[in-house]
Amino acid sequence: MKAVTWQGKRDVRVETVPDPTIREPTDAIIKVTSSGICGSDLHLYEVLGSFLEPGDVLGHEPMGIVEEVGAEVSHIKPGDRVVVPFNISCGHCFMCRQGLQSQCETTQVRAQGKGAALLGYTKLYGQVPGGQAEYLRVPQAHYGPIPVPQGPPDERFVYLSDVLPTAWQAVQYAAxxxxxxxxxxxxxxxxxxxxxxxxxxxxxxxxxxxxxxxRLALAAKYGVVTVDLSDDDTVSTIRNLTAGRGPDSVIDAVGMEAHGSPAGKIAQQLTSLLPKPVAAKLTEKAGVDRMAALLASIDTVRRGGTVSLSGVYGGMVDPIPMMALFDKQIQLRMGQANVRRWIDDILPLVTGDDDPLGTEDLATHQLPLGDAPHGYEIFQQKQDGAIKVLLKP
Incomplete structure (x- = not known):
């Protein structure tokens, strides 16, 4: 089959790789019909290459048609249309029962000291082949895959894999x-x-x-008051919009590669030039993120407010302004989305006749799988108006 493989920094290629097969009775095989390129994939494209091997199959936002299921998979069958969550979780362990599927104890990558295994996301999270491919082996398929109706376009449902649960959790955590x-x-x-x-x-x-x-124009289309970050004083502008105190809640949806963090950018670039074993160890023990978005979030939120982090951070020595957090009495919540926890809340919004969240207009580009390198480039460089790229195997 054809699949998108990582080959090096800013180097992804579509190659022929072995077809996946059922390995465990809880596995399923799906024929992928759509798979998103995520902002988290850009971290692999740019920063986290020391945790990848050439040939690793990328992608963690897939949906498609079930081809085959293992003996212990009963809630889906061949021919069903499903979306596959990016975190691989069992549904029955202590963490899953708490609604913390991103910490699943069955698939935790204990050798790396990390939470649940993820599709297509580095050896830190299990090195499981991802879904930017023609076919995908889905572990823990007795629980993970989400059946969706036939009929509406993939764009209505594919974001259940990551984008919608991540956004929903971010808003819930923002209180x-x-x-x-x-x-x-x-x-x-x-x-x-x-x-x-x-x-x-x-x-x-x-x-x-x-x-x-x-991006500002698309948000404004949905009634959002937009603020251009290139303005001189973003924080003051937002405070002026909120009675001078700042908003009740702030969501950081940027993460480790924020603009306006030159020192962090230089540190990331220098690390990427080191030999992979050295770069990996340095990232794990002394990683530095580009912190502009988080620092602005802490500065912007009102006293007694809440900051919710959905953007991915990986640094171990990031300078956190503890005095400001304490003095402003800020609540801080964060973490990988627990996809299955939120699906029952979200599913009615994407399966009804209307489309209240506008899922069908989020994708600015739909490309054949073979054009994945171009899709990564325009998304990473913010070219051609790229906001969301879907690959169509």
Missing amino acids: VPEGGSVAVFGLGPIGQMCCRVAKHLGAGQVIGVDLVPE
């Missing part, structure tokens, strides 16, 4: 008061959906912050 205010830093796919989910769940004022014109 926006009914009718209250929330600012979202970063208007990529997750940030766009954070804005829409926040409005759907009752936020009175949603402020979106970015510096890419197309």
